[in-house]
Amino acid sequence: xxxxxxxxxxxxxxxxxxxxxxxxxxxxxxxxxxxxxxxxxxxxxxxxxxxxxxxxxxxxxxxxxxxxxxxxxxxxxxxxxxxxxxxxxxxxxxxxxxxxxxxxxxxxxxxxxxxxxxxxxxxxxxxxxxxxxxxxxxxxxxxxxxxxxxxxxxxxxxxxxxxxxxxxxxxxxxxxxxxxxxxxxxxxxxxxxxxxxxxxxxxxxxxxxxxxxxxxxxxxxxxxxxxxxxxxxxxxxxxxxxxxxxxxxxxxxxxxxxxxxxxxxxxxxxxxxxxxxxxxxxxxxxxxxxxxxxxxxxxxxxxxxxxxxxxxxxxxxxxxxxxxxxxxxxxxxxxxxxxxxxxxxxxxxxxxxxxxxxxxxxxxxxxxxxxxxxxxxxxxxxxxxxxxxxxxxxxxxxxxxxxxxxxxxxxxxxxxxxxxxxxxxxxxxxxxxxxxxxxxxxxxxxxxxxxxxxxxxxxxxxxxxxxxxxxxxxxxxxxxxxxxxxxxxxxxxxxxxxxxxxxxxxxxxxxxxxxxxxxxxxxxxxxxxxxxxxxxxxxxxxxxxxxxxxxxxxxxxxxxxxxxxxxxxxxxxxxxxxxxxxxxxxxxxxxxxxxxxxxxxxxxxxxxxxxxxxxxxxxxxxxxxxxxxxxxxxxxxxxxxxxxxxxxxxxxxxxxxxxxxxxxxxxxxxxxxxxxxxx
Amino acid sequence: xxxxxxxxxxxxxxxxxxxxxxxxxxxxxxxxxxxxxxxxxxxxxxxxxxxxxxxxxxxxxxxxxxxxxxxxxxxxxxxxxxxxxxxxxxxxxxxxxxxxxxxxxxxxxxxxxxxxxxxxxxxxxxxxxxxxxxxxxxxxxxxxxxxxxxxxxx
Numbered sequence: 001x002x003x004x005x006x007x008x009x010x011x012x013x014x015x016x017x018x019x020x021x022x023x024x025x026x027x028x029x030x031x032x033x034x035x036x037x038x039x040x041x042x043x044x045x046x047x048x049x050x051x052x053x054x055x056x057x058x059x060x061x062x063x064x065x066x067x068x069x070x071x072x073x074x075x076x077x078x079x080x081x082x083x084x085x086x087x088x089x090x091x092x093x094x095x096x097x098x099x100x101x102x103x104x105x106x107x108x109x110x111x112x113x114x115x116x117x118x119x120x121x122x123x124x125x126x127x128x129x130x131x132x133x134x135x136x137x138x139x140x141x142x143x144x145x146x147x148x149x150x151x152x153x154x155x156x157x158x159x160x161x162x163x164x165x166x167x168x169x170x171x172x173x174x175x176x177x178x179x180x181x182x183x184x185x186x187x188x189x190x191x192x193x194x195x196x197x198x199x200x201x202x203x204x205x206x207x208x209x210x211x212x213x214x215x216x217x218x219x220x221x222x223x224x225x226x227x228x229x230x231x232x233x234x235x236x237x238x239x240x241x242x243x244x245x246x247x248x249x250x251x252x253x254x255x256x257x258x259x260x261x262x263x264x265x266x267x268x269x270x271x272x273x274x275x276x277x278x279x280x281x282x283x284x285x286x287x288x289x290x291x292x293x294x295x296x297x298x299x300x301x302x303x304x305x306x307x308x309x310x311x312x313x314x315x316x317x318x319x320x321x322x323x324x325x326x327x328x329x330x331x332x333x334x335x336x337x338x339x340x341x342x343x344x345x346x347x348x349x350x351x352x353x354x355x356x357x358x359x360x361x362x363x364x365x366x367x368x369x370x371x372x373x374x375x376x377x378x379x380x381x382x383x384x385x386x387x388x389x390x391x392x393x394x395x396x397x398x399x400x401x402x403x404x405x406x407x408x409x410x411x412x413x414x415x416x417x418x419x420x421x422x423x424x425x426x427x428x429x430x431x432x433x434x435x436x437x438x439x440x441x442x443x444x445x446x447x448x449x450x451x452x453x454x455x456x457x458x459x460x461x462x463x464x465x466x467x468x469x470x471x472x473x474x475x476x477x478x479x480x481x482x483x484x485x486x487x488x489x490x491x492x493x494x495x496x497x498x499x500x501x502x503x504x505x506x507x508x509x510x511x512x513x514x515x516x517x518x519x520x521x522x523x524x525x526x527x528x529x530x531x532x533x534x535x536x537x538x539x540x541x542x543x544x545x546x547x548x549x550x551x552x553x554x555x556x557x558x559x560x561x562x563x564x565x566x567x568x569x570x571x572x573x574x575x576x577x578x579x580x581x582x583x584x585x586x587x588x589x590x591x592x593x594x595x596x597x598x599x600x601x602x603x604x605x606x607x608x609x610x611x612x613x614x615x616x617x618x619x620x621x622x623x624x625x626x627x628x629x630x631x632x633x634x635x636x637x638x639x640x641x642x643x644x645x646x647x648x649x650x651x652x653x654x655x656x657x658x659x660x661x662x663x664x665x666x667x668x669x670x671x672x673x674x675x676x677x678x679x
Numbered sequence: 680x681x682x683x684x685x686x687x688x689x690x691x692x693x694x695x696x697x698x699x700x701x702x703x704x705x706x707x708x709x710x711x712x713x714x715x716x717x718x719x720x721x722x723x724x725x726x727x728x729x730x731x732x733x734x735x736x737x738x739x740x741x742x743x744x745x746x747x748x749x750x751x752x753x754x755x756x757x758x759x760x761x762x763x764x765x766x767x768x769x770x771x772x773x774x775x776x777x778x779x780x781x782x783x784x785x786x787x788x789x790x791x792x793x794x795x796x797x798x799x800x801x802x803x804x805x806x807x808x809x810x811x812x813x814x815x816x817x818x819x820x821x822x823x824x825x826x827x828x829x830x831x832x833x
Contacts, residue, residue, distance in 0.1 A: 296705055296815040300712045300746070305826035306719035307749055314752035317760055373762045376680035380755075380765075383748035398823050405816050 001097045001150050002620050003592050008049050009090040010075040010110075013042040013658035017090075020046070020660055022592075023645040024096070025619050030645035032621045032638060036630055036668070037650030042658040043624040047596050048073075053091040053106045055153045056124070056144075072117050074110025077655055079117065086111040088122065097150050097590075101129040104147070151591060190510065197503045204496040205230075211480075211493050222476045229469050236462040243455040250448045257441045264434040267426050271434050274422045281415045284408055291405045298401060301394045308391050315384035318377055327381075328374045336365045473497065514582060515543040521578035522571075526551075528613050529570045531605035538563065541571060549575060566601045573598075573610070577617055592620040599629035607634055615643035632672040639665055682747045683768035684740030688714060691780050692734035693803045697791075700806035706814040710737040715746045716822065717782030718775045722753045723825065724785060727777035739772060750775045790821045 007019040025031040037043050044060070051057050058071045074089045090107040107122040126138040126146060138146055147153075205227075212223035264271065304311065321327040335346075339361060343351045351357050477497065480490045522541040530538060538559060540552040551571060553559035563571070580591055593614060599607050611634060614621050621643075623630070638644040647668040649661045663671070688711070690698060698710055707713045714736070721727060742750075751765045754774055758764040765771055787795070787804060794814065799805040806814075 292705070292813065292815045295819045296707065299707050299815065299818050299822065300715060300743075302819055302822040302826075303712070303716040303719045304745065304749055306716075306723045306822060307753060308826060310722065310756045311749060311752050314755050314760075317755075373680075373766060376765075377762060380680055380748055380751050383744055384752060387745055387748060395826070398819055402816070402820060402823060 001095055001591050003050070003093070003095045003594075003622065004101075005092075005094040006046065006049060006053075007090070007092040008046070010078045010087050011049055011073060011089050011091055012045040012075060014045065014660065015075045015078050015653075015655070015657040018660045020648055021646070021662075022620065022622060030643050031619060032615050032623060032641075032644045033646040033648070034623045034625060034630065034635075034638070034644065034668070035648045035650065036625055036627070036672075037658070038627055038652075041650035041652060043626075043650060044596055045658075047594065047624060049091045050093060050594065051156065053093040053104055054147055054151065055156065056106060056121075057153075072110070072119065073108060074117060074119055075657065076117070077657055079110055079112055083112050089119075099131045102150075103127045103129075104143075190507065193503065193507055193510070197500065197507060200496060200500040200503055204493065204500050207489065207493040207496050211489050216479075219476070219479045222472060222479055226469070226472045226476060229465055229472060233462060233465045233469065236458050236465060239458050240455060240462065243451050243458065247448055247451045247455070250444050250451065254441060254444050254448075257437055257444065261434060261437050261441070264437075267434070270422050270426050271438070274419065274426065275435070275438075277415055277419050277422065281412065281419065284412045284415065288405065288408045288412065291401065291408060295401055295405065298394070298397060301390070302398045304387055305391060305395055305398070308388075311384050311387050311391075315381065315388050318381040318384070321377070322381065327377050336361055340365070473501075517582050518575070518578045519543050521581050522574045525577050525613070525617065526571055526574035529574060529606065529609045530567070531603060531609065534563075534567055534570075534606075538567070541574060543575075564601075566603055566606055569598070569601055570606055570610070573614075577614075581617065590619055592622055593618040594622045594624075596624045597626055597629060598623070599625065599634065604633070608637055611637045612641055615641060627672070630672065632669060635665075635669050635672050639669065680747075680751055680762075680765050681768055682739075682742070682744060684738065684742075686739035686769050686772055687735040688737050688739055688742075688772055689730060689733040689776055690714065690736045691730050691783070692732040694780075694783055695734050695736070696799075696803050696805045697783070697787075698736060700808075700811075701814070704806060704808065704811040704814050706811075706818045709741055711741045711743070711746065714779050715742075715749070716818075717779040717786060718750065718753070719778075719782065720785050720825065721778030721780065721782030722757075724781070726781035726785070727774070728781040728784060729777055730780055739768070753778065786821075790817065 002024050003022045004024055005019060005021050007017065008014045009017040020033075020035065023030055023033045035043060035046060048058070048060055051060060052073065058073060074087055078087045086109045088107055089110055090105065092103065092105040094101070094103050096102065103126070105123070105125045107124075108119045109122045110117060110119045112118075124140055124143055126143045127135055128138060128146075129135050208223050208226070212220045212227075318327060339345060339351060340358075343353070345351050345357070349357075351361065477494060480494050519540070519542045522543075523539075526538070526541050527535055537553055538551050539554050539556070542550050542552065544550055549560070549571065550558050551560050551563060577593075598610070602610065607629075625634075635644075644665060647663050647665055649663055649668075649671070651659045651661050653659050698713060701707060701713055702710060707716075750771055754765050754771050755762070757774075791804070791806075792800065794806050794810055794817075796805050796807045
């Protein structure tokens with residue numbers, strides 16, 4: 001299939017009738033058409049026009065779950081110019097395929113009804129002109145079939161793709177594996193084989209059901225177990241499909257959210273900075289609260305520091321009394337009182353009132369206190385000793401806590417200043433919207449992780465069921481042979497099972513071989529497209545048994561997790577090209593590569609390699625590019641390759657529509673800006 | 680010096696709300712802590728103010744041994760180490776109430792006045808709840824200032 005001409009009339013941004021004549025590869029070996037335009041000018045609109053014209057589909061894979069009625073195709077300003085008159089929106093695509101010329105025309109009628117835009121299908125026509133020259137109109141009912149035979153709608157996303165999203169092929173998810181396996185199956189036309197396997201399967205099940213009703217107990221039991229196993233497998237597969245759908249929907253929602261977040265791209269780094277500052281602030285506020293709570297607990301300890309001199313003084317006084325033997329007193333007060341009362345000393349001599357001895361004893365009495373007071377004084381001495389011993393630690397603690405709190409407050413003040421600064425750079429409402437979107441995105445991401453975990457568990461259950469199925473089938477075959485060697489039903493059942501197994505083997509062997517061929521071809525292309533450093537590190541692309549893609553490093557170790565988004569994009573393009581090359585049985589890809597903004601994530605060397613290599617393996621390359629990815633440097637490279645033949649600019653008109661303007665290559669080089677202009 | 684737990688400890692009636700406010704704003708856990716702080720301040724400044732209108736605030740059983748020992752130390756020092764003066768816990772607390780009352784006056788004059796509702800200053804002082812967030816820190820800071828001249832290692 002080679003695209004020749006696209007005509008759009010009142011289609012989205014394109015008011016009136018406008019056209020693009022693509023460069024067909026027959027002309028001077030050049031096969032590259034560049035459509036250049038800033039974001040919002042309608043590059044994806046052209047992509048949409050082709051998909052709409054070929055397949056009648058309004059939705060592109062990147063539209064996510066945007067409601068169908070929001071995907072309007074009719075040009076709004078044409079409608080508004082004559083509100084009471086329906087506007088006809090037409091897309092016409094001319095292309096050639098295997099020597100025949102095709103002109104496909106699809107139209108809708110758009111009209112306004114109470115402020116709403118209603119679009120109705122109007123016409124679809126396909127004219128084919130074979131090499132013999134007789135124009136033939138294909139009946140409407142057959143058009144889809146004819147188009148599908150040229151480019152199967154199930155694989156269109158491989159050839160008409162959004163450059164930045166294509167790297168998703170390399171993400172090791174169940175969804176990606178399903179996409180790759182479907183891509184391989186569809187492109188290699190193994191549908192017939194799959195249908196045969198399904199048909200033989202149905203026959204086998206029917207025969208075995210009949211057999212289980214009529215035969216021996218063990219055989220019946222095995223057939224029942226096999227039936228249960230197959231039902232369980234079917235349930236597991238269904239669950240896997242459901243999970244893959246849920247993951248796909250979540251990813252679409254993420255894409256949609258990303259698109260909305262793109263509006264905030266200019267302030268995104270500020271939003272991230274703000275978020276991180278807010279998080280830091282929250283942690284510090286928490287620390288401050290904890291520090292305040294700790295301080296409350298030391299108020300009591302700290303209070304004692306105020307009377308520390310008193311505590312020390314009293315402690316030292318009692319301690320001194322202790323050392324002097326006054327507390328506890330050497331002679332107990334009750335003994336002295338007894339001596340004075342009996343006037344008799346413990347040595348037996350009498351103590352007369354007024355004698356020196358009597359006076360001494362009276363002095364002792366004055367110095368001694370009662371037992372309870374002495375005990376209490378000793379207790380006080382112990383308590384004060386403890387309080388005194390802690391003064392130094394308590395004072396340190398107080399100082400430390402105040403210092404710590406001061407540091408936290410000062411950090412909070414710094415963060416608040418930074419936050420104020422960042423907030424001034426961000427508008428408040430934008431920040432709020434973007435934060436909500438970011439949170440929504442995070443939830444979706446978490447959901448995907450959980451769905452993928454579920455899918456892995458289900459996949460592993462399915463594998464176990466398959467192993468059990470193999471075992472049961474072997475047992476069943478033995479049993480059938482044992483009990484019904486001469487039984488016609490048994491023989492037919494065995495034959496059907498054998499046929500099904502043989503078809504499965506053929507299918508597995510074929511896909512295995514194809515996978516090997518794709519791996520080999522993709523590796524060759526990958527190494528041509530990679531930059532020098534990538535070529536040193538990345539050696540082989542392989543399509544795994546489970547249809548996941550992997551890249552091996554120079555030590556033959558899996559390395560996919562470590563490669564960049566740009567390298568993933570290159571890897572995906574290599575895979576797609578290899579797929580198409582295998583489908584075309586080694587010749588050039590017979591399908592146009594229609595790439596929407598493919599250079600965004602690529603380094604200059606990767607862009608250089610892509611520009612040099614893609615035109616050599618693709619029959620036709622249509623490149624939709626923005627001003628930031630297709631600069632004078634890239635244009636010069638493309639020009640030097642000798643493959644670039646056409647250049648179209650999408651230019652904004654005064655009424656907000658887009659005008660398609662063709663320019664020659666020299667003018668293009670003059671219009672495009674240098675890299676420096678973007679720095 | 681029995682650390683009697685069955686005594687009602689009183690403060691000046693007009694400080695009832697302030698005691699409640701300070702406790703509720705998280706500067707102290709319980710009344711006895713604030714009472715202790717006030718007593719320490721009053722004693723350190725050597726001021727004892729008799730209560731004009733007594734208002735029972737808490738039971739003495741909430742006073743910790745550490746606080747009791749400081750109270751005894753204050754009374755002993757003040758009374759030339761006359762153990763008789765500390766033999767009666769009720770008497771000890773009565774004297775300490777005077778120091779705590781004076782201490783609260785000082786606390787208000789030198790620190791809490793910035794945190795009081797203006798209208799309450801002339802009668803029953805009350806904290807302004809809008810500016811109490813850092814009260815525990817302000818208390819510790821005030822205490823630290825009152826004691827920072829000391830050299831604890833001597």
